[in-house]
Amino acid sequence: MNFEQEMKKKVEQIQNTIMSYLPEETGFQKTLLEAMNYSMRAGGKRLRPLLMMETYRLFEGNSKVIEPFLAAIEMIHTHSLIHDDLPAIDNDEYRRGRKTTHVVYGEAMGILAGDALLNLSYETAAKAFSLEPGNHNVERAFSVMAQKTGIFGMIGGQSVDVECDKTEFSKEKLEFIYCLKTSALIESSMMIGAILAGASDEKVKVIEQIARKVGFAFQIQDDILDVTSTMDILGKPINSDEKNHKTTYVTLNGLERAREEVNRMSKEAIALLESLEEKNEFLTDLILYLINREK
Amino acid sequence: MNFEQEMKKKVEQIQNTIMSYLPEETGFQKTLLEAMNYSMRAGGKRLRPLLMMETYRLFEGNSKVIEPFLAAIEMIHTHSLIHDDLPAIDNDEYRRGRKTTHVVYGEAMGILAGDALLNLSYETAAKAFSLEPGNHNVERAFSVMAQKTGIFGMIGGQSVDVECDKTEFSKEKLEFIYCLKTSALIESSMMIGAILAGASDEKVKVIEQIARKVGFAFQIQDDILDVTSTMDILGKPINSDEKNHKTTYVTLNGLERAREEVNRMSKEAIALLESLEEKNEFLTDLILYLINREK
Numbered sequence: 001m002n003f004e005q006e007m008k009k010k011v012e013q014i015q016n017t018i019m020s021y022l023p024e025e026t027g028f029q030k031t032l033l034e035a036m037n038y039s040m041r042a043g044g045k046r047l048r049p050l051l052m053m054e055t056y057r058l059f060e061g062n063s064k065v066i067e068p069f070l071a072a073i074e075m076i077h078t079h080s081l082i083h084d085d086l087p088a089i090d091n092d093e094y095r096r097g098r099k100t101t102h103v104v105y106g107e108a109m110g111i112l113a114g115d116a117l118l119n120l121s122y123e124t125a126a127k128a129f130s131l132e133p134g135n136h137n138v139e140r141a142f143s144v145m146a147q148k149t150g151i152f153g154m155i156g157g158q159s160v161d162v163e164c165d166k167t168e169f170s171k172e173k174l175e176f177i178y179c180l181k182t183s184a185l186i187e188s189s190m191m192i193g194a195i196l197a198g199a200s201d202e203k204v205k206v207i208e209q210i211a212r213k214v215g216f217a218f219q220i221q222d223d224i225l226d227v228t229s230t231m232d233i234l235g236k237p238i239n240s241d242e243k244n245h246k247t248t249y250v251t252l253n254g255l256e257r258a259r260e261e262v263n264r265m266s267k268e269a270i271a272l273l274e275s276l277e278e279k280n281e282f283l284t285d286l287i288l289y290l291i292n293r294e295k
Numbered sequence: 296m297n298f299e300q301e302m303k304k305k306v307e308q309i310q311n312t313i314m315s316y317l318p319e320e321t322g323f324q325k326t327l328l329e330a331m332n333y334s335m336r337a338g339g340k341r342l343r344p345l346l347m348m349e350t351y352r353l354f355e356g357n358s359k360v361i362e363p364f365l366a367a368i369e370m371i372h373t374h375s376l377i378h379d380d381l382p383a384i385d386n387d388e389y390r391r392g393r394k395t396t397h398v399v400y401g402e403a404m405g406i407l408a409g410d411a412l413l414n415l416s417y418e419t420a421a422k423a424f425s426l427e428p429g430n431h432n433v434e435r436a437f438s439v440m441a442q443k444t445g446i447f448g449m450i451g452g453q454s455v456d457v458e459c460d461k462t463e464f465s466k467e468k469l470e471f472i473y474c475l476k477t478s479a480l481i482e483s484s485m486m487i488g489a490i491l492a493g494a495s496d497e498k499v500k501v502i503e504q505i506a507r508k509v510g511f512a513f514q515i516q517d518d519i520l521d522v523t524s525t526m527d528i529l530g531k532p533i534n535s536d537e538k539n540h541k542t543t544y545v546t547l548n549g550l551e552r553a554r555e556e557v558n559r560m561s562k563e564a565i566a567l568l569e570s571l572e573e574k575n576e577f578l579t580d581l582i583l584y585l586i587n588r589e590k
Contacts, residue, residue, distance in 0.1 A: 023446055027451075028451075028455045028471050029446060029447075029454050029475075031454065031458055032446060032450070032451060032455075036446075065315070079410075083410060083487045086406060087503060088403045088405075089406065106383075107383035108383045108384045109454065109458075110383075111378055111383060111384065111406065112378075112450060114410070115300060115374075115409070115410070115413060115450050116451070116454070118410060118413055119441060119444050119445040120445055122441045122445060123438070123441035123442055123444075124416045126438040126441050129431070129434035129437070129438060131434070135429070136424070138434075139421070139428065139429070139433075140424070141424075142417075142424065142437075143418070143421040143424060146418035147418055149418075150411060150414040151328060151331070151413055151414075152322060152409050153329060155411045155414060156323075156324040156327060156411070158321075158407060159324050159326065159327035159404065159411070160323045160324050160327075162407065163326055177323075177325050188524035220449045265379075283533075
């Protein structure tokens with residue numbers, strides 16, 4: 001099986017796991033549940049659960065305790081997309097080739113569907129407590145998930161990004177945003193995989209460093225694609241950063257410098273991964289694929 | 296010490312605990328942190344942490360493990376207030392006598408401050424894992440908190456409430472909303488107190504029933520005050536339900552019937568509380584005070 005076939009198979013498995021944790025669309029709150037599932041089913045690369053699962057495998061994890069976390073991390077990611085797209089924030093009408101949640105279900109339901117997915121991520125991850133009661137690694141994974149999502153992670157980064165639309169801008173601030181807004185959730189994914197598999201604190205720290213570089217490179221690649229790709233390929237409008245007068249790594253440093261940075265980060269991440277005695281060849285290929293992707 | 300003095304002292308203690316878990320307002324994400332703290336410091340009755348603490352005392356809990364949960368439940372409550380007040384939902388400009396969060400910090404920051412508080416509640420509660428690693432009661436408390444906040448609790452109830460602004464309305468649906476939107480968080484508060492103190496499953500169920508009745512009566516009392524109180528006393532505009540063409544227990548059943556229902560629910564809650572062998576006189580007084588409050 002080549003990388004692309006293997007990737008397809010793994011994404012399918014993760015997709016099934018995620019779907020099994022989505023709520024049934026019944027009861028008085030049916031619209032809310034539909035709006036949540038609409039967003040979760042929109043597809044996407046399932047990159048974060050995939051990285052979590054492969055890091056779990058790297059450290060030879062082999063229990064069902066990982067499954068609720070695979071779904072939970074994708075719920076957090078989808079929560080952030082729904083709220084980012086809202087009229088008061090990025091005001092985006094398309095995402096992954098489909099209308100955004102608030103366009104289909106209205107703004108109030110968009111806000112609540114985002115809230116509900118963020119909360120459901122914790123409700124879902126908490127199912128791991130019943131699978132292995134009193135397992136402190138599950139508790140640690142939970143704490144990391146909450147920290148990396150919050151004010152010193154994804155949501156904190158997003159708040160600075162929102163403010164930067166109207167304030168002065170520096171290289172330092174841009175790197176802060178990329179670290180928090182994009183890398184934090186990738187760090188969370190890979191660290192949870194390592195922690196649940198029982199990796200040492202020292203190794204969890206190496207994984208965090210790898211993930212930070214992967215997230216950073218991933219975000220710069222996103223900026224590059226925004227100016228070099230087409231709407232057909234991306235499934236969302238291109239040149240949206242320019243349209244929104246948004247400062248990105250590309251507008252700040254130019255396309256060539258951006259490509260060099262992606263290349264450097266990518267090499268550093270792989271070198272760190274290879275420094276570990278544990279091996280997962282697919283994880284190496286996956287990181288290279290994600291960083292050098294064309295959509 | 297009479298009830299009011301004791302109440303004042305207890306609220307002060309809880310207030311100090313809550314404040315100790317709020318983030319310092321520094322770094323690039325300063326505005327977000329300010330918006331969160333602005334909302335958390337607005338005051339309010341601190342009813343939910345108070346009920347949690349007194350239920351914990353009822354079952355003779357006496358560890359610091361409760362403290363992160365006291366702060367967490369108030370963060371969840373404040374999250375819901377910030378998002379309810381947003382232009383796309385209730386569009387309220389005043390709350391607890393002060394301008395609402397989105398009025399002061401803008402709509403984008405209002406959305407993100409609400410998200411950040413919801414997430415911080417889990418990050419904060421997760422600190423209990425370090426206090427008592429592997430204590431399955433902490434894990435159970437965590438699960439209850441997530442369930443009662445989510446799609447089958449507070450957020451689910453809010454979504455039906457939002458839709459009811461434009462759809463037909465029934466007594467059944469109104470009761471569903473009150474149960475989820477208001478009672479769920481009170482159930483969560485009291486159940487967490489009981490669980491952390493080591494109460495049996497059977498007793499936790501009795502506590503859940505008591506809390507449901509307290510929440511229901513509390514919400515009807517809120518509807519009553521909306522038509523009988525003044526803005527000076529409430530700190531927010533009165534007759535807002537009528538202004539928003541909102542169906543409430545009062546508009547559906549009339550003021551007299553509403554008062555009877557508060558009375559009945561209140562008696563049933565107290566009777567259930569007295570059926571337990573454990574005693575906490577202050578908790579009984581507190582429930583009566585909350586249900587019969589005038590603001």
